[in-house]
Amino acid sequence: MTQFTLVIGNKNYSSWSLRPWLVLTQIGVDFNEIRIPLDTPQFRQEIFRYSPTGKVPVLQHGDITIWESLAICEYLIEQFPAAKLLPTQLAARALARSISAEMHAGFQNLRQNMPMNCRSHFPGKGMKPGVQEDIDRITTIWRECREKFGNNNGDLLFGHFTIADAMFAPVVSRFITYGVKLDPICQDYAEAIRHLPAMQAWITAAQVEPEHLEQYDNL
Structure with a gap:
């Protein structure tokens, strides 16, 4: 299966990032994690490489990009029906x-x-x-x-x-x-x-x- 990459913010603060991360981890999916600290110059420099909205989280799956926590979760429902x-x-x-x-x-x-x-x-x-x-x-x-x-x-x-x-x-x-x-x-x-x-x-x-x-x- 094509590798998943999840782009998130700080684990301490980013509630939106937690949601898809929790789904992927709880059901045992291997994925790459890219963490970009929120409210930093680094965030502003890097986030648009991954996210069309300039926000986290973002899931990349091959050539497909999915943003918004709920949309990512719905995508994972389709990808992992057995879960x-x-x-x-x-x-x-x-x-x-x-x-x-x-x-x-x-x-x-x-x-x-x-x-x-x-x-x-x-x-x-x-x-x-x-x-x-x-x-x-x-x-x-x-x-x-x-x-x-x-x-x-x-x-x-x-x-x-x-x-x-x-x-x-x-x-x-x-x-x-x-x-x-x-x-x-x-x-x-x-x-x-x-x-x-x-x-x-x-x-x-x-x-x-x-x-x-x-x-x-x-x-």
């Missing part, structure tokens, strides 16, 4: 696609006020107007998925790992960093994501990155 990156049941599959798209497009208050920072701990910070509403919607999604489709099949939203879990993985990281209190169902789900081998590998790498971005580290 079952979407649920097989029609209603569950529709819900997985819907919540993945909702995560991709929404929750701006949470994104802006609780930026991803895997190696830091800011309990109680970031609770600006609109953030609790985003948290409430996310936890409602998690409970609905677990109660309808997940409980008898494993610990993730639809039991086994899907792109929906990848889309929400950065939220799990944020909730840990900012000490967001969760109900038991959501806490169990967050712990299941945190303990995925691929997620652990990402966090370990994030903790030893040399870059420190003041706007994210000094909240």
Whole structure:
């Protein structure tokens, strides 16, 4: 098979990069990783070699270039059908696609006020107007998925790992960093994501990155 190359930003900060990286790593795909640190002259110099938008992540597969996390995940669904990156049941599959798209497009208050920072701990910070509403919607999604489709099949939203879990993985990281209190169902789900081998590998790498971005580290 033609080699995959994934272009990402810093593991500590780049929530968008985490999503396709987690999918590729969790399902055991070999790929080349190109990491370009965010908010640096190096980033501005290099990113347009790979990305038509000047943003990460970008997946290259032979002559094909795919950008945007959700588009990359959908491409990987097609490339690796045996991985079952979407649920097989029609209603569950529709819900997985819907919540993945909702995560991709929404929750701006949470994104802006609780930026991803895997190696830091800011309990109680970031609770600006609109953030609790985003948290409430996310936890409602998690409970609905677990109660309808997940409980008898494993610990993730639809039991086994899907792109929906990848889309929400950065939220799990944020909730840990900012000490967001969760109900038991959501806490169990967050712990299941945190303990995925691929997620652990990402966090370990994030903790030893040399870059420190003041706007994210000094909240």
